[in-house]
Amino acid sequence: MPEKQDEHxxxxxxxxxxCTAAGQLAREGYRISLIEKESKPGGKVNNWYQLFPDRRKSxxxxxxxLGEIDNPLINISLNTDIDSIIKEKKKFLVTTTHGELLPAxxxxxxxxxxxxxxxxxxxxxxxxxxxxxxxxxxxDKFHSGAILTSKGVPPKRVGxxxxxxxxxxxxxNFHCSKVCxxxxxxxxxxxxxxxxGTEVFCFYMDMRMxxxxxxxxxxxxxxxxxxxxxxxKVSEASENIEGRLLIKVEDTLAGRPLKMQVDLLVLMIxxxxxxxxxxxxEDLDLKIGINGFFSVLDNHYGNNLSNMEGVFFAGTCTxxxxxxxxxxxxxxxxxxxxxxxxxQKKEVEV
Amino acid sequence: xxNFGFSSIKPRVIDYDKNNRxxxxxxxxxxxxxxxxxxxxxxxxxxxxxxFTDMSLRKINILLKRGENDEVRRLINKCMxxxxxxxxxxxxxxxxxxxxxxxQAFKKLDNYAV
Numbered sequence: 001m002p003e004k005q006d007e008h009x010x011x012x013x014x015x016x017x018x019c020t021a022a023g024q025l026a027r028e029g030y031r032i033s034l035i036e037k038e039s040k041p042g043g044k045v046n047n048w049y050q051l052f053p054d055r056r057k058s059x060x061x062x063x064x065x066l067g068e069i070d071n072p073l074i075n076i077s078l079n080t081d082i083d084s085i086i087k088e089k090k091k092f093l094v095t096t097t098h099g100e101l102l103p104a105x106x107x108x109x110x111x112x113x114x115x116x117x118x119x120x121x122x123x124x125x126x127x128x129x130x131x132x133x134x135x136x137x138x139x140d141k142f143h144s145g146a147i148l149t150s151k152g153v154p155p156k157r158v159g160x161x162x163x164x165x166x167x168x169x170x171x172x173n174f175h176c177s178k179v180c181x182x183x184x185x186x187x188x189x190x191x192x193x194x195x196x197g198t199e200v201f202c203f204y205m206d207m208r209m210x211x212x213x214x215x216x217x218x219x220x221x222x223x224x225x226x227x228x229x230x231x232x233k234v235s236e237a238s239e240n241i242e243g244r245l246l247i248k249v250e251d252t253l254a255g256r257p258l259k260m261q262v263d264l265l266v267l268m269i270x271x272x273x274x275x276x277x278x279x280x281x282e283d284l285d286l287k288i289g290i291n292g293f294f295s296v297l298d299n300h301y302g303n304n305l306s307n308m309e310g311v312f313f314a315g316t317c318t319x320x321x322x323x324x325x326x327x328x329x330x331x332x333x334x335x336x337x338x339x340x341x342x343x344q345k346k347e348v349e350v
Numbered sequence: 351x352x353n354f355g356f357s358s359i360k361p362r363v364i365d366y367d368k369n370n371r372x373x374x375x376x377x378x379x380x381x382x383x384x385x386x387x388x389x390x391x392x393x394x395x396x397x398x399x400x401x402f403t404d405m406s407l408r409k410i411n412i413l414l415k416r417g418e419n420d421e422v423r424r425l426i427n428k429c430m431x432x433x434x435x436x437x438x439x440x441x442x443x444x445x446x447x448x449x450x451x452x453x454q455a456f457k458k459l460d461n462y463a464v
Binding site for chain 1: 362363364365366367382383385386388389408409412413415416418441
């Protein structure tokens with residue numbers, strides 16, 4: 001067991017990155033204040049039913065994360081946001097929205113992401129037609145054990161639209177959200193599993209199967225589950241006289257426009273830097289990249305470092321990431337923070 | 351009847367709900383590997399027939415899946431069944447058999463057997 005350290009670290013966000021880093025830093029002997037704006041830790045993992053690529057229950061990963069923060073050196077504050085962070089010389093003073101004053105030797109921002117609001121893509125009819133839903137709302141349906149349309153019946157055909165709010169200049173997002181393609185494949189399989197008689201169509205611009213076993217899952221979706229993939233970005237959805245959704249898309253591989261009726265349209269909403277993260281960036285003069293996420297000091301060997309000494313990043317506040325990469329990124333942040341604090345200590349001794 | 355030089359234009363849009371996918375069903379039943387096509391076009395690039403005709407197996411694959419059978423019917427007999435497409439397919443689709451089955455399905459359709 002490493003010896004107890006004097007230094008105190010404030011971690012903002014108790015999602016995948018925050019919990020991972022908190023656990024590891026506490027095991028190194030550091031005292032941690034973990035600030036979470038929601039009513040429970042675990043972040044966005046709480047949203048999901050099963051996780052790609054192996055479709056394990058999200059509860060298993062949640063259990064791991066909660067186990068990480070089960071440490072007397074970690075003090076978690078829920079329903080709490082950051083009011084201000086002030087840097088004085090090498091130290092920080094963090095004020096929470098509950099008026100707590102937390103002196104800190106280092107700050108780790110693990111503020112995560114916000115989901116794209118699909119009402120901004122009005123042409124898809126979210127908020128207008130009841131059977132246009134988001135990928136997160138589909139997860140809720142999986143949780144409830146029944147996939148039903150607004151009419152209370154199982155859909156005969158489901159359309160899944162990729163890249164909603166990602167790779168789209170019209171909403172100011174140039175970046176790829178990375179995780180939505182494989183989420184679409186996972187959800188398509190889950191629909192086919194729960195409703196074997198339901199046709200599923202994925203409408204994609206490119207299939208970006210970047211992670212281990214993602215391409216294999218895509219293949220499984222075609223081979224075992226009969227999921228259909230049509231290359232083209234859906235341009236609009238409208239309701240016809242029977243109350244079914246009519247979608248229009250260019251079938252780019254056929255080189256011709258295509259129209260089709262669906263009973264449920266699922267929008268794969270992308271991810272953006274969180275508003276709470278952006279507020280902190282403004283407060284501390286942290287640089288924001290052209291993708292809207294926190295700008296790291298070096299894209300290759302310094303992607304936990306900010307432009308302010310003592311402020312570190314972990315997870316999806318720097319870029320879109322899956323859970324695996326988020327955990328790795330958070331563990332790397334621990335190494336950076338540890339060596340930073342040790343170098344500070346040496347400076348004082350000299 | 352005089353048509354005064356007018357003619358109706360067939361819409362280019364693929365009407366998925368109106369199209370008939372009997373040929374596709376026949377292929378899927380006998381060659382399930384057809385589901386694995388990702389439209390990469392490797393088959394079309396290596397195709398001997400494509401050097402001199404507008405035959406494109408990539409396009410045929412897509413059209414079959416949409417039920418656009420008229421165009422498929424026009425293209426499918428340009429294949430010489432050399433099988434080079436099967437050798438290059440990265441997804442292991444038995445493309446030669448897909449063509450064979452398509453030709454077979456049309457023949458059966460014409461004899462009202464499908």
